[in-house]
Amino acid sequence: MNQLTVFEQREVLGKEFRMYGTPEQPLFLAKDVAEWIEHSNSSVMLSKVDEDEKILMLNNVYNQVSTHGGVRKEQWFLTEDGLYEVLMQSRKPIAKEFKKEVKTILKQIRMTGGYIPVSAEESDEEFLARALVVAQRTLSKKDEIIRMKDKQLEEQAPKVEAFAHFIENEESSVEFKILAANLGIGKNELLSILRNHRVLMTDEYMCYDKTLGKRVKRYGAKHNVPYAKYDRFFEVKQYPTDKINRVKVLVRPKGQEFIRKSLVKHGYIQERAA
Structure with a gap:
């Protein structure tokens, strides 16, 4: 997972939510996680998780790249297990809700290739129509990623x-x-x-x-x-x-x-x- 990309981005519980990497091995920017659960110090937050639950990597998403003196800097990311550990340790009420939302989103993405929020007012036909759109968009996105990787190579x-x-x-x-x-x-x-x-x-x-x-x-x-x-x-x-x-x-x-x-x-x- 060398070139990080955002594979899912949306608003969750009023927070800007991003997942990097792949649905199989999602990564979460530690700085984002700290903001989600209103943690004042991401370094302290990271110190409480195991070494194999966090990783220092170069973030290739333009508006998230940290620079210092013109040199791109690496940033800390949490693995899926690391995220759950941080959310479990947090005493903030939003942490428990966030964990539930993340699990729901990942489960649906892994099953369908995309996340489809469910509305109680929506008919089965409307839901299936949106699911088809998500599937088509996912295939198009996959083709674009393949083209980009071929070009990079x-x-x-x-x-x-x-x-x-x-x-x-x-x-x-x-x-x-x-x-x-x-x-x-x-x-x-x-x-x-x-x-x-x-x-x-x-x-x-x-x-x-x-x-x-x-x-x-x-x-x-x-x-x-x-x-x-x-x-x-x-x-x-x-x-x-x-x-x-x-x-x-x-x-x-x-x-x-x-x-x-x-x-x-x-x-x-x-x-x-x-």
């Missing part, structure tokens, strides 16, 4: 092929800018992703710059240096400067493949079609 194929060729012919470590270029993304975005996933360290601090007359951000010697867990994927070279020792980090061949697979897994790039 077609556009990504040259980059993936080029990277595979690059790896096969590369026997030495490379700089991040070279690796990023071969992956088809920017160097700063690549470094940001690796820091967010705690592959590389973040070493930032603020200090006063007399020349500029203001506080500015500076980077320490450990910035963008790999954690010990990932040392085997990188080559770290130290070189002295006037004040402190600086390091230059290169990516080994096996590290290049590790990073490529990680980017595919989290939806930053597409895997090559078999």
Whole structure:
């Protein structure tokens, strides 16, 4: 589930309700869930669910993408079990009603391919007519998704092929800018992703710059240096400067493949079609 899309969006109990991913493996944006149950802190809410009930992923829905310095940021999502756990823990009256509504919506989508709200005033014939419209719309949407995925794979194929060729012919470590270029993304975005996933360290601090007359951000010697867990994927070279020792980090061949697979897994790039 690398490229997240909204497969269901509607108003539920007066709240804007979205489900991402697929009906078989739905995901719920943690920020949305917190708003549904009027929870003031989504981070606290997430801390109370198991690790396998939440996932950090790139959100590809335009108006929901979080950015920082021009780099797309990942967001926390809850799995179906994670959502039910959060709703069960909540003391808000709306939580119980939301759980009931979500189960009803998912059950009908999984059975019919679409959710059809039932009205007591509606005749069987009217309901069946609407069900047919939903079925036709679902088939059209499925065809459109297939076309979009085929287009994405077609556009990504040259980059993936080029990277595979690059790896096969590369026997030495490379700089991040070279690796990023071969992956088809920017160097700063690549470094940001690796820091967010705690592959590389973040070493930032603020200090006063007399020349500029203001506080500015500076980077320490450990910035963008790999954690010990990932040392085997990188080559770290130290070189002295006037004040402190600086390091230059290169990516080994096996590290290049590790990073490529990680980017595919989290939806930053597409895997090559078999």
